[in-house]
Amino acid sequence: MDERREALEGGSRWTRWLVAGPPTAFLLAFFLVPAIIVVAASFREPGEFGGLVPLAAGAAAFSLEAYRFVLGDIVYAEIFAASFAVAAVTTAACVALAYPLAWLIARSPRKRRDLLVLLVILPFASNFLVRIYAWIMLLGPANLLYTPFAVIAGMVYVHLPFMVLPLYTNLEKHDPALLEAAQDLGAGAWTRFWRVTFPLSLPGIWSGSALVFIPVLGMFAVPELLGGTGDVLIGNLIKEQFLDNRDWPLGSALSIGLTLAVLALAGLAAALSRRGLKGTEAVS
Amino acid sequence: MPLLEIKGVTRRFGDLVAVDGVSLAIEAGEFFTLLGPSGCGKTTLLRMIAGFDEPDQGALFLDGRPLAGIPPEKRPVHTVFQSYALFPHMTVAGNIAFPLEMAGKPRGEIARRVAETLALVHLEEKGGAYPHELSGGQKQRVALARGLVNRPRLLLLDEPLGALDAKLREEMQVELINLQRDVGVTFVFVTHAQQEALALSHRIAVMNRGRVEQLDTPERLYTAPASRFVADFIGKINLVDVEVTGNSHGHAGLRSPALGDLAAEPGNGVVPGERGVLALRPELVRVAARGETVELRNRFPGTVRELLYLGDVTLYKVQLEAGPVIEALLANAAPGRAKLFKAGDAVTVAWRHDAGVFLRG
Numbered sequence: 001m002d003e004r005r006e007a008l009e010g011g012s013r014w015t016r017w018l019v020a021g022p023p024t025a026f027l028l029a030f031f032l033v034p035a036i037i038v039v040a041a042s043f044r045e046p047g048e049f050g051g052l053v054p055l056a057a058g059a060a061a062f063s064l065e066a067y068r069f070v071l072g073d074i075v076y077a078e079i080f081a082a083s084f085a086v087a088a089v090t091t092a093a094c095v096a097l098a099y100p101l102a103w104l105i106a107r108s109p110r111k112r113r114d115l116l117v118l119l120v121i122l123p124f125a126s127n128f129l130v131r132i133y134a135w136i137m138l139l140g141p142a143n144l145l146y147t148p149f150a151v152i153a154g155m156v157y158v159h160l161p162f163m164v165l166p167l168y169t170n171l172e173k174h175d176p177a178l179l180e181a182a183q184d185l186g187a188g189a190w191t192r193f194w195r196v197t198f199p200l201s202l203p204g205i206w207s208g209s210a211l212v213f214i215p216v217l218g219m220f221a222v223p224e225l226l227g228g229t230g231d232v233l234i235g236n237l238i239k240e241q242f243l244d245n246r247d248w249p250l251g252s253a254l255s256i257g258l259t260l261a262v263l264a265l266a267g268l269a270a271a272l273s274r275r276g277l278k279g280t281e282a283v284s
Numbered sequence: 285m286p287l288l289e290i291k292g293v294t295r296r297f298g299d300l301v302a303v304d305g306v307s308l309a310i311e312a313g314e315f316f317t318l319l320g321p322s323g324c325g326k327t328t329l330l331r332m333i334a335g336f337d338e339p340d341q342g343a344l345f346l347d348g349r350p351l352a353g354i355p356p357e358k359r360p361v362h363t364v365f366q367s368y369a370l371f372p373h374m375t376v377a378g379n380i381a382f383p384l385e386m387a388g389k390p391r392g393e394i395a396r397r398v399a400e401t402l403a404l405v406h407l408e409e410k411g412g413a414y415p416h417e418l419s420g421g422q423k424q425r426v427a428l429a430r431g432l433v434n435r436p437r438l439l440l441l442d443e444p445l446g447a448l449d450a451k452l453r454e455e456m457q458v459e460l461i462n463l464q465r466d467v468g469v470t471f472v473f474v475t476h477a478q479q480e481a482l483a484l485s486h487r488i489a490v491m492n493r494g495r496v497e498q499l500d501t502p503e504r505l506y507t508a509p510a511s512r513f514v515a516d517f518i519g520k521i522n523l524v525d526v527e528v529t530g531n532s533h534g535h536a537g538l539r540s541p542a543l544g545d546l547a548a549e550p551g552n553g554v555v556p557g558e559r560g561v562l563a564l565r566p567e568l569v570r571v572a573a574r575g576e577t578v579e580l581r582n583r584f585p586g587t588v589r590e591l592l593y594l595g596d597v598t599l600y601k602v603q604l605e606a607g608p609v610i611e612a613l614l615a616n617a618a619p620g621r622a623k624l625f626k627a628g629d630a631v632t633v634a635w636r637h638d639a640g641v642f643l644r645g
Contacts, residue, residue: 181369183356184334185430186386195382199373 042066042252050246066253076237076254080261083233086148086223087216090155094163094212095205097156102167102204103197106174113172120164128158132225139226146228154222159215163208170204171197206273214262234258285348287312287470288333288438293342295328302328304494305342310438310472315464317473319481320491321517326474329491330440333472335359346437357386362436366443368427370415376426377402377411383434401433404463421452428460432467441473445480457483478518482506490514506565512643515563520599522569522610523561526642530556538562538642542607547581547637554642564640569612571600574630583634586610588625600625602633 043062044052055061070076105116123131135154139145144153174197182192220235227233234254241251286309295303303325310316318326331337333344335356344351351359362383370379377398384394402408405425415423424444431439445453445460461484464471475481481488482502489499490513498510509515512523526538528550538548540562548562572578574585586604593616600612610633616624625631 175367175369177365177367177369178371180336180356181363181365181371182382184336184361184363185383186357186434187382188357191386196371 038252038255041248042256044249046247046249050242050248052248063249066247066249069250070253070257079232079234079237080257083217083235084261086151086155086233087213089152090159090216091163091209091213093152093156094160095209098160098163098167098208099201099205102164102171105164105168106171117165117168120161120168124161129221129225131157132222135226145226146231148227148231150226151223151231151233154226155216155219158219158222159212162211162215166207166211167201167204170201174200202273206269210266210269213265217258217262286310287314287347288472289345289348290329290333291342291345293329293332293339293344295325295332295337295339301494303332303339306491306494306496307342308489308496308499310470312470313468315461315471315473315484315486317475317481317485317488318491319475319478319488319517321476324491325494326476326491327442330363330442330472330474333438334361334363334440360437361440362431362434362438363440363442364427364431364444366446368415368423368444368447370423370426370430372415374414375411376407376413376415376418379415379426380429380433383430387434389434397433401429404432404466405429405459420448421456424448424456425459428463432463432469435467435469437470439469439471441471443475444473445475445477453480460484482518490517492517508641509563509643512561512563512645515561515641515643520566520611520613522564522566522608523643524564524608524610524640526560526562528554528556528558528560528642540608543584543604544606548640548642549638550642554644558644560642560644562640563643564610564635566599566611566613567597568635568639569610570634571602571612571614571625572632572634573625574632576632578632578634580634580636582637582639583632584610586631586633588627588629588631591625591627593624598624600631602631604633 041052043064043066045060045063045065047053101120105113105120108116132154135150135157136145139150139153144150178196178200179192182196187195217233218235218238220233220239223231223233223236238251238254238258241247241254245251288310290306290308290310293303293306294301306325306329318329320326328337332339333351335351335354335358338352346359346361371382374382380398380401381394384397389397398411399408402411405428407422407425407429410418410422410426415426418426424447427444431441441460445456448456457480460471473481473484482505485502487499487501488505490497490505492513498505498514500508500510505514505518509518509521515521516523524540524543524546526540526546526548529537529539529545538546538550540546546562570578570580571588584604584606586602588600589603589609590601592599595616597613597615600614602610602612604610612633
């Protein structure tokens, strides 16, 4: 059994390291190390012109000032709450818009599906900022620019493909015989959707939601370009600390707060889906 | 009044005529089988009964009422699919409860009937399991239970045993017969496996190229096939080219170009000069060592060319000196005869005058 498993998983320990080595090294260098730097920075004191006060200049290596600041002012909590609300609304809107689209693509003739998927990701071919500026032109004349609606519309527009693709991948794999069986056993069209298609597509909804919700939380360009002065989100706040306010420890502390909040949410979602999705492994 | 009546049903897909003017009637309580090779139209016919397809011509009647325009979910007809099509996100009990929920049965009744049906298919302990946790045979039983639980007027079974291994298949055949008898639901079974059809069915419609070649009991199909196709499709058979001759006693006889005049009963309604085949089951052919006396008129010298030892029986292929090859199936442990022939043995092949059936064409 062990031998077979070894053969299946790619032979000796040697080859395994050879395969896993480069991506591991990359992630260590460009993900783990910066993350450690951010954690370290959040406990330091801000330099006068950005950066950190050098330890050589007698600054404390450990200060909770940044965290005290974040927790001490209700405005930060409000911005966090507003950001999560925007992310939630965006995710919900993406599900509502992407579901019918993904369903239609999955049900169209096999030859046409690839073309339709290509059309969904085609906007990526042009520059992100250019596309957001296009929205300024669209929303401006309609008097909708610099409103919360503009922020949500922009967010949904940018992230929609990330919801369509996992949903389509899921729906495309559904066995049509299941719908026939449901119909044969007395289920009308609506019941077939709610009792068969929808529950089986939940894994697709979850992965799409993760791909939309988390990036929306960190997005600063859309609220900056399309939102009004009241539409500051965590992304903007963090960006400001590094580029405008030059308070790296505060920016780092806010980043860590965001990361922890997202991890907590992901943990909650995983726990919930484990309880609610038993049995869908076979199709997901 | 028959339970299901199919009247002149034709279904075309482009140039292909999948079902070609089929008429048949299925009685309540029957285990009825549609048997034929793949592409013969049996599955298309089944889908029209279920409501997933509609005939181009002709009509179907259930309890005398036309089925045209009634969608599958409104027909009191359930299907056991070849792939089982169990809902992967529902437990076994959830799957079985589904048709009852669709029918709007009260909660208490659903629980009671699910438990009853689980017991019926011997899966009492599996109610809480998910389909991916079951073996092939267990999935099969759940699919059956789900199809039967709401007591449809008709249960359609689309090659339901096709995915099982040989031993399990045999067990499920016995279970199917018992189940059908116990619940009294009419079964319409589709298969390409003739053994299975013979073992299970009250009546079988043998289909070929969209038409029903013969509709009969298993025994009649085997002993009195109505066409060359049926004879060839069901079991093993020797087909000897023959021509009908008139004889002096006013009875018809048969003459084979290779073997000469045969002692045979070509049946009524044949006309001298008609051509066809004598269809002869291998188990009705006798093989004797060359020296033995054989008192049958149809006896021909030959040589054993090949043999297949199958344990209980052996299938001999004997090359007749006159040309044709005749297959003979002999029990290996017949009383008073323990001799097995070998390839190359000189033998005499013989059969009774009433052993074969004359088939036109």
